[in-house]
Every structure is written in structure tokens, then in C-alpha cells.
Amino acid sequence: MHIPDAYIPLGQAAVYWIIAAIFIARSIKWARSDLDENMIPLFGVLAAGMFVLMTINIPIPMSPVSWHMVGAALTAIIFASPWAAVLLMTLVLAVQSLYGDGGITVMGANIINMGIIGGFSGYYSYIALSRLSLTRSKAMFAGAWISMILPAIALSFEMWFAGTFPLKQGVFLMSLFQGAAGIGEGIITVIVFGAISKARPDIVAEDAHKKVSTAKVAAFSIIALAGLALAAPFLASSNPDGLQHTASTVIGNGINSAVSPITPLFPNYAIPGMGMSGKMAAIVIGFAVVLVIWLGISKIIKKG
């Protein structure tokens, strides 16, 4: 999961560093002002503990391999802020890079993947899912799993921009690996959170979870889903999908010329004549329509 030096060209690495630096500055500001007291020394000590507990091997369920924890979702949930994850992951990744785990020039990209994307997606998906009346542990497991899979997808895109790995294979391999590791991460996150809230309930800022406004959670979910929607067309294959392919082999070529009773609004999931941006626009429009319908249905159900 840690990109090494030289695998991303210097220009792109610099862009990632600039984005990461903005987030790091904001996370320090969070540690200084948003907490009750000045927590900076405490976070330094905690980062040392996090570094050490990331060396503990966790067996991945149903497989003979082990992986170590990342902990972005866990810290974000415990301190009720994704900025905690950004700050702790930055410190840990900086020291890890000295051990040859992740590069120096690409540290910005690594911070973006594991700290920023991992922390924000883990935290807000946990809040969103527990708002959708999922039990706490299920929502936390899902949040931790998402905080592993989204960085994997982001990493595949970064390697693709860099020209070092083809996109589809990268997404497939990384999601397969991180998806399995995410199961371990999810289980461990639930266990650790449970143990900490039992032993030191004052550390866990659980009241703060309820204070997060639904609008904010919805906004973050929409940003994340829109990001995925924008990424999806690059992954889509222009070959016919399984159902279409089977149908065309069974019926012969007739299926393509068969007259459909309804003219599709976006044939082949794209707005005609707009190329790749047409595909992206079609997905965003479709996504917005589904969201509106879904919100409508849930309103009706709640009233009933």
C-alpha cells in the first residue's frame, strides 16, 4: 500500500505533496483549537503507540496470510474527527518512510491515500451507515472496510496517471488484496473500539458522533460517490457485458438490431457525441436521479 520513490514522476508527486500539506496544516489547526485543551503533545505520544501497533500481524480471516492494521478509520471514529486520522497517519507514514516503507517524494500521495481518503471515508461512512439504522458494530466494520478499499482504488489511479501500472488490472489486484485485508481491519476496529470504550469511555468521543449534522454526512457521501462515478467510466469495458454477451451468442447477432420498445436515454451508458465526458456526465445524472428517487421513497416510508 505504500508507494515507493521513483514510481510516481516528480511533477505529479509534487502536486500530491501540495494537497497533502494543506490537509496536514488543517489537521494541526484542528489539534490546536477544536479539542478542549492543547492536545499536541498527547498526539505525539499516541503516534508512537500507533506506529508500534501497526507492526502487529493480524491474520486475515479465511486465508493463510496476515496483514497489519492501518487504523485510519479507528482513530477518526475514536476522536470523532477525520482530522485526527490525517494527523496521526502523517506522523506514522513519515517515520515509516525512514524504514523504507513508502518513499519520500511520494509521501504526499501516501498521506492522501491512507490518511485523508482513509480517514474521511472511514469516518463519514461509519456515521452515514449508523444513521441508516445499522448497528454500531456493523457500521464500524463497513466504515473500516471502506477506509481500506477506497485508498486502494485511489492508489491504482495514481499509478495509472504515473504510467507505471495499467488501471483495470491495478484496481482489480489492489481491491482484491485490500478487500481481504479490510475484513481483518474491520473486525479489529470493532474489537478495539469496543475494548477502549469499555476501559476508558472518556477517550471515546461518542457524543460528538451524534452532533455531526446529517447534511454534512450527506454532502461527504455525495462527494465520495460522485468521485467514484467519475472514476467508473475509465474502468468500464467497451465489450458487451456478461448478460448481453450470452444473449448475443444464444440469439445470434439479432439482439443488437432488435427493436427495443423504449428508446434508451443514454445508449451504452453515455450521452452521444460527448466521448468520455459524456460517459461521466451520464453516470452523474443517473446517480442524481437514483438519489432523488431514493430520498423520495425513504420520505414516503417514514411518513407511513
Place this chain on the structure above:
Amino acid sequence: MHATLTELEREAYRKSPVHRMDGRIKIIMTLLLIVYAVALPRMEVLDFPRLLLLEAYLAVLMLLARLEFSYLTFRFAIALPFGFSIAFLQPFIKQPFISDFTVLYRLPFGLEVTGEGLLFGTLIFAKFLVCITAVILLSSTTSLSELVSSARRLGMPRELALLFTMMVRYLFVFWIMLGRIRTAQKTRGFDLWNKKVPRRWTLQQVGYTISSLFIRSYEQGERTYQSMLCRGYNADAQVYVGKKKMGVSDILVLALALGVIIAAQFGLKFL
């Protein structure tokens, strides 16, 4: 992966000319070499002698530092695999930034080894090797606290410096604490891969280890913070770093590193 934490600090406290060098010089030199290696064009055969020159310079410094051979091989062995496996795949991949490929070999399943991919793959691995060598040299000749105070002298922001100072101070405390937990578990016959106990139970034990470490480090942080408050710590506090003058030899070493880079960039063309 981090079995080296204590070995690393042991190596960093050896005595040699490289260990005695100013930490600032070592940081600047490492960054210069890494940025230069990464910035080299991605498809140029001339890059190989350039990288070889950088690697040779780093190897000389490693010899001067008298680092243990078995320690170095271990450091390289744990750092290289991920980078190597990506570099190894390059000849089979059609890189998007290359327009035409010359196929060297055809393998079954439609795999093709391309000359351009081979060049790109070996070049990226050579660059990666130089970067890793530079990082290993830096981290095994400079102690972590020296690194942080040097970074502070180089103008690292006050709060980040405080965070790193605290982190480096307690890293080994928790490392030893984890060691004790592991020993205690081992004496009770705990094994991660024991098939006679349910996997669920094993996961739970690992989870408790992690929670205990988390809570202990949090409580250590609280105690440290309280005692800092008692000694008058407030938000405007600074980490004290004494002034240190750079010696002539330090500046000479930096000049030498710059000379190596300049020689690699411009000198090799005339050979």
C-alpha cells in the same frame, strides 16, 4: 517489517565519520540525491551510468560508516519486494506514454516482452534502488532524535517538530512494551497460526493487544502532557534546539554530493 527498530538505533549510535556528520547535511544530501534520481528522464539509457555514479557515492559513504553487512542486507531485503514486483511487471505492460513498442519475445497467453518496457522497468528499479540506499544510509547513521532536531534547525514548523519530538521519545518505550506483551503471550502458548483454536478467538486476542497498546500510549500521553503543564508548557512553547555550527568538513561533504550530481548530469555526456 519493523523488527529492525532496535537494530536501527544501535547502528545509528556507532562511531564513524559519517555518523559524526551534521544531521542537517545528511538530510539535505539525502533529499538532493533522491529528488535528482526521481527527476531523471524515464526513458534514457544514459540514466544508468548516472544512477550508478550516485549509487557508488552512497556505497562509499556506507563503507565509511562501517555498517554491519548482515544488517544492511536485512534492510534492503525488507524494503525492496514491493518496488521490485512492480518493476518486474513493466516489460509485459504497454505503458501509456510510449507510442510504439519493439517486441523482444513472445510468450504464451499473448504476453509480450517489449524493449521499451524492459528499459522503463530496469530504469525505474535502478532509481528506486538509489532512493532506498540513500534513505537506509540516512536512517542508519543518524539517530531519530538527531533527525528531528536537525529538521527543526532546518526550519520545520514548531508544532510538527513538537509532535515528532514526542513521537520519537516514546517510540522505543512502546516498542519494548509490545515486546513484553509478545513474550507474555508466547509463554502462555499463544500462536497466531494455531489451528486448534477458532480464528475468531485469535483475532480477539490480537484486538486486545492493540487496544491495550492504544490505551497505554494514550495514558502515557496524558501523563506527559500533565507534567509538561506543571512545568509551564503552553501553546506558545518551543522545542529547545541548541545552536550548532556546521564544520568545514560537513560543508565539504555537501559540496562533494553536489559535485557528484553535477558530474552525473553533465560530465558523463563527454565520456
